[in-house]
Amino acid sequence: MASRPVFVALGDPQHLVQEISIDFPWSPGFAPVQKKKNVSALHEAARKKGLYPILEVSTKSEAKLGQRLSAFNLKIETEVGAISIESAFQGSKVFKNGGPYTDIYKMDSRSAKRDERLKNSGPLTGFDYFGQKWPLIPKTAFYDWLYLTALEPHQEFLKRLYSYAAFSDIEFNPDKSINCQARTCALMVSLIKLGSLNLALRSQSDFIAMVASDSFNQAHSADLLQRQLL
Known part of the structure; x- marks a missing residue:
C-alpha cells in the first residue's frame, strides 16, 4: 500500500x-x-x-x-522566449554557494531538473526570476x-x-x-x-x-x- x-x-x-x-x-x-x-x-x-x-x-x-x-x-512567456515552468523554477534557484543558474532556462525540463549544480551549491536561500527576488516563505x-x-x-x-x-x-x-x-x-x-x-x-x-x-x-x-x- x-x-x-x-x-x-x-x-x-x-x-x-x-x-x-x-x-x-x-x-x-x-x-x-x-x-x-x-x-x-x-x-x-x-x-x-x-x-x-x-x-x-x-x-x-x-x-x-x-x-x-x-x-x-x-510554458511561461519570458524575455528570453517561452520556457517550461520546470526550467523557469530550477533556473531561478539561489543557493548559499551559487545561482541563479539562468542558462537552465533554455534547457529542456528533464535536463533542468537534473542539473548537478542544483545539488552541489549548498542550501537553497531564495529565488531570483529575471531580477525579481522571491523568499522561501510562504x-x-x-x-x-x-x-x-x-x-x-x-x-x-x-x-x-x-x-x-x-x-x-x-x-x-x-x-x-x-x-x-x-x-x-x-x-x-x-x-x-x-x-x-x-x-x-x-x-x-x-x-x-x-x-x-x-x-x-x-x-x-x-x-x-x-x-x-x-
Missing part, C-alpha cells in the same frame, strides 16, 4: 486548498504502465471517498489536459506564482478545470517535495471561485498576501524549516 495526496479547491480565503491523503495499492516499477496503474488505483480509492472526477496533472495522465498542464510541458509562493502566471492566459483550460472535484500528481511525494502542480491547479480553481485570480496576479506582494494564510495551513508548513525543494 501507498499513500498520496489529492487536492481539493475550497474557495476559502484562509484555506484555499485541502490536501487529502489517500491510501491505495501500489504497483512498483518505473515503467509508464506501472505509473498509470498507480494513477488508476489512487483515483479509484479516492472515488470511494466521494472524490470524483479527479484530474491527474502530470506527464503520466491519461487525460491530454493533465499532460498539457504538467510543469514539464506548460513555501510554495514562487512556484505557484510561476505556474498560475503561465496558466492564466489559457482560459479554455481554466473552464475545464472547474469540472474536477480534485487533482492529483502520482509523482508527488510529500515526504520528499513541497511544490506540486496538482496542488497549484486546485489553488487556481479556488482563486477563481473567490473571484480573486486577477487580484492575486496583480503584483508579487498581492500574490504573497493572498496565499500566505493558506500556505501556513498546509502540511508542509508544520514547521518553518525550509526543506530542499525538489
Whole structure:
C-alpha cells in the first residue's frame, strides 16, 4: 500500500486548498504502465471517498489536459522566449554557494531538473526570476506564482478545470517535495471561485498576501524549516 495526496479547491480565503491523503495499492516499477496503474488505483480509492472526477496533472495522465498542464510541458512567456515552468523554477534557484543558474532556462525540463549544480551549491536561500527576488516563505509562493502566471492566459483550460472535484500528481511525494502542480491547479480553481485570480496576479506582494494564510495551513508548513525543494 501507498499513500498520496489529492487536492481539493475550497474557495476559502484562509484555506484555499485541502490536501487529502489517500491510501491505495501500489504497483512498483518505473515503467509508464506501472505509473498509470498507480494513477488508476489512487483515483479509484479516492472515488470511494466521494472524490470524483479527479484530474491527474502530470506527464503520466491519461487525460491530454493533465499532460498539457504538467510543469514539464506548460510554458511561461519570458524575455528570453517561452520556457517550461520546470526550467523557469530550477533556473531561478539561489543557493548559499551559487545561482541563479539562468542558462537552465533554455534547457529542456528533464535536463533542468537534473542539473548537478542544483545539488552541489549548498542550501537553497531564495529565488531570483529575471531580477525579481522571491523568499522561501510562504513555501510554495514562487512556484505557484510561476505556474498560475503561465496558466492564466489559457482560459479554455481554466473552464475545464472547474469540472474536477480534485487533482492529483502520482509523482508527488510529500515526504520528499513541497511544490506540486496538482496542488497549484486546485489553488487556481479556488482563486477563481473567490473571484480573486486577477487580484492575486496583480503584483508579487498581492500574490504573497493572498496565499500566505493558506500556505501556513498546509502540511508542509508544520514547521518553518525550509526543506530542499525538489
